Amino acid sequence: xxxxxxxxxxxxxxxxxxHMLQVIMCVLTFIVSxxxxxxxxxxWVYCMVIWALCPLLTLFIxxxxxxxxxxxxxxxxxxxDDFTTGMAMMSSLTTFSCAVIYGNFYARRRLIWGWGVTIxxxxxxxxxxxxxxxxxxxATRSATYVAALPxxxxxxxxxxxxxxxxxxxxxVGKPALQWCIVAYAIPFPIIPIIIITNIMTKLxxxxxxxxxxxxxxxxxxxxxxxxxxAILWPIYSFRDNPKPKDCxxxxxxxxxxFIVTFxxxxxxxxxxxxxxxxxLGICGFKRS
Numbered sequence: 001x002x003x004x005x006x007x008x009x010x011x012x013x014x015x016x017x018x019h020m021l022q023v024i025m026c027v028l029t030f031i032v033s034x035x036x037x038x039x040x041x042x043x044w045v046y047c048m049v050i051w052a053l054c055p056l057l058t059l060f061i062x063x064x065x066x067x068x069x070x071x072x073x074x075x076x077x078x079x080x081d082d083f084t085t086g087m088a089m090m091s092s093l094t095t096f097s098c099a100v101i102y103g104n105f106y107a108r109r110r111l112i113w114g115w116g117v118t119i120x121x122x123x124x125x126x127x128x129x130x131x132x133x134x135x136x137x138x139a140t141r142s143a144t145y146v147a148a149l150p151x152x153x154x155x156x157x158x159x160x161x162x163x164x165x166x167x168x169x170x171x172v173g174k175p176a177l178q179w180c181i182v183a184y185a186i187p188f189p190i191i192p193i194i195i196i197t198n199i200m201t202k203l204x205x206x207x208x209x210x211x212x213x214x215x216x217x218x219x220x221x222x223x224x225x226x227x228x229x230a231i232l233w234p235i236y237s238f239r240d241n242p243k244p245k246d247c248x249x250x251x252x253x254x255x256x257x258f259i260v261t262f263x264x265x266x267x268x269x270x271x272x273x274x275x276x277x278x279x280l281g282i283c284g285f286k287r288s
Contacts, residue, residue, distance in 0.1 A: 019062045026055040029120040036113035042166040047098040085135040086146025095125035145198040153274045158191045160267040176236040183225035219275040226268040
C-alpha cells in the first residue's frame with residue numbers, strides 16, 4: 001500500500017493545470033457576480049452555490065491526488081478514476097446550466113456586469129467539459145459506475161431535479177401543485193445515496209441485501225411519482241392561465257412554470273430509461 005507523500009506533478013501536469021484554471025475561473029465568476037449584487041432570486045442563488053461548490057470539489061480532488069491519498073482510497077473502498085470523471089461530468093452540467101441561466105436572466109444590453117459574468121461562466125463550463133472529454137477519451141481510466149451509463153443517468157436525474165426545485169413558483173394555495181413538489185422531493189435525496197453506495201464498492205459487497213433490487217423498486221416509485229406530476233403540474237398551472245402577450249424571460253411566472261413542466265417530462269423520461277436499462281441488465285456497470 002502506497003504511503004502519503006507530496007507529488008508536485010499533480011499540479012504541473014496538464015490535468016493539474018486544468019484543475020487550477022477551473023478553480024480560478026469559478027472563483028472569479030463568483031466574485032464578479034457577488035460584486036454585481038442581485039436580489040435573492042432562486043436562479044441567482046443556485047448559480048452562486050454552483051460556482052462555490054465546483055471549485056471546492058476540484059480543489060479537494062487536486063489535494064487528494066497531490067498527496068497520493070487517492071491510491072489509498074482506491075485500495076480501501078472506491079474507484080477514484082470513476083469518481084473524478086463523474087464529478088467532472090456533474091460540474092460540466094451544473095456550470096453549463098449556470099451559464100445559460102445567467103445569460104437568459106441577468107445579461108442585458110446596458111449591463112456590462114451581467115455579460116461579464118456570463119462570459120466567465122461559459123469559460124468555466126468549457127474547462128470542465130474539456131476535462132470530461134479528456135477523461136472519457138482516456139482508455140486507461142476505469143468507469144465502473146458514475147462515469148458509466150447507470151451512474152450518469154443518476155447524475156442527470158439529480159441535476160434535472162435541482163433545476164425543477166429552483167424553478168418552483170405559483171404553487172401557494174394549490175394542493176395539486178403542492179403534491180407535485182412532494183413527488184419531486186421524495187426521489188431526490190435517495191439518488192445520492194444510491195450513487196455513494198455504488199461508488200463504495202467494498203461497502204456494497206458488505207450489504208446483506210441486493211442494492212440493485214432496491215434500485216428497481218426506487219425507480220418504479222419515481223416513475224409513478226413523476227407521472228402524476230407530469231399530469232397535475234401542467235393542468236393546474238396553465239388551466240385558465242394563457243401565456244401573457246408581454247412575457248419577458250426574467251419575470252414571467254408563466255415561462256418559469258413552463259420550465260418546470262418541461263423538466264418534469266425530461267426527468268420522467270430519464271427515470272423510465274433508467275428503469276428499462278436496469279431491468280434489462282444491459283448496462284453491466286462497465287464502459288463499452
